[in-house]
Amino acid sequence: MICDCCCRRSFESSRGITKMIKLEGTIINVFTQQGGKDKKTGAAFEDRDKVQLMGELELPNGDIKHELINLSVDDGKHYETLKNKRVSIPCGALASGRNVIFYVTKGGTPKILPSI
Numbered sequence: 001m002i003c004d005c006c007c008r009r010s011f012e013s014s015r016g017i018t019k020m021i022k023l024e025g026t027i028i029n030v031f032t033q034q035g036g037k038d039k040k041t042g043a044a045f046e047d048r049d050k051v052q053l054m055g056e057l058e059l060p061n062g063d064i065k066h067e068l069i070n071l072s073v074d075d076g077k078h079y080e081t082l083k084n085k086r087v088s089i090p091c092g093a094l095a096s097g098r099n100v101i102f103y104v105t106k107g108g109t110p111k112i113l114p115s116i
Helices: none
Strands: 008-014 018-033 048-058 064-073 086-096 099-104
Touching: 018 064, 048 086, 064 099
Parallel strands: none
Antiparallel strands: 008 018, 018 048, 018 086, 048 064, 086 099
């Protein structure tokens, strides 16, 4: 299924109970975002490993739009070897206002996809 938000997504049922989104794209960067303090609450947060995934979205007129998604991951080192490779990552999604926030599911591991 191609969704109108970002990247190519397919919905997959796990044991017929829960739904999961699989983001497909090319990992273009792995980095660590520096920790700091929340501006509203003042609570401190630690460094977070992030992955940048470049996906494609097919538009109604047939054109392709590229979307960059930043995903927080448990250990960025596992993703270093996947740079410039096309992968599928199991994710969940949250709505925050008009934006969609994606996150890698607990225990979710990327799967290398064949090149197009």
